[in-house]
Amino acid sequence: MTDPVLAKPDERTLVRIRGLTTVLSGKTVFDALDLDIPRGKVTAIMGPSGTGKTTLLKHITGQMRGDAGQVWVDGFNVPRLSREQLFTLRERIGYLFQNSALLTDFDVFENVAFPLRQHTSLPEVLIRNIVLTKLQAVGLRGAASLLPTELSGGMARRVALARAIVFDPMLILYDEPFVGLDPIALHQVLKLIRTLNETLGITSVLVAHELEAIKQVADHVYLIANGKVVAQGNPKTIADDGSPWTRQFFGGESDGPVPFQYPADDYAQALGFKEGIA
């Protein structure tokens, strides 16, 4: 029997991933991964480079499908959705990426208005009110007429955040939102993530490497490696849980459960020191 496309949304869990297995170019990125994202909380996803954090976000939005397993978002069985159902779901998800990806020829106002103009036929007066409300929420209503080239990195990130919340999403996915921010801008972005979470009840998923920042903003952290969740817990204490995974990842050790060497054939043989070679 195949899984249903829709189910009654779970009251406490917005995203439920079960047995997700994904192989890309012969590499097993996820190996029966299980993970829950609770509603109304900030959940951080951490892990070594190339472990599949961005790929995981793409499974949540349906941009990628696994080879096996389930990805449920608010009662939607994501891999089984039709194109139209996926669009409906994605309209309820906001994204914030590291590079902010603002449209360089448009001013701040038009950047935030862009998704509304693309996906709705709302009257101009309503678009103006929505855009100004979102810009006010990120503290940049006064910057509405600036071009992206006139913004600092932190301001650009906040404009992108205003754009990400333009449809009042239930979920925001942040991919590396702290990269390149000075301490003031970092503090502003952290505060905004927390405020959006607390005042609007938006569920947040945050992929980042900065544990100190994550301690300030996240309720729960998952550490992913080798295709699975290898540790999870409160970000303030996870580094002290004593597991070899957290010791290597948070202690910055180059070798450990995640090997320093990329898998390769026998070294001595490759150098010709064993019989049969050279």
Ligand SMILES: Nc1ncnc2c1ncn2[C@@H]1O[C@H](COP(=O)(O)OP(=O)(O)OP(=O)(O)O)[C@@H](O)[C@H]1O
């Ligand atoms: N479309 C694709 N086709 C083939 N391989 C892919 C594809 N997308 C990602 N990968 C591979 O999947 C793995 C996970 O990539 P991903 O970008 O999700 O990692 P990440 O944890 O976000 O890394 P980083 O911390 O460096 O951003 C990598 O080995 C990557 O090369």
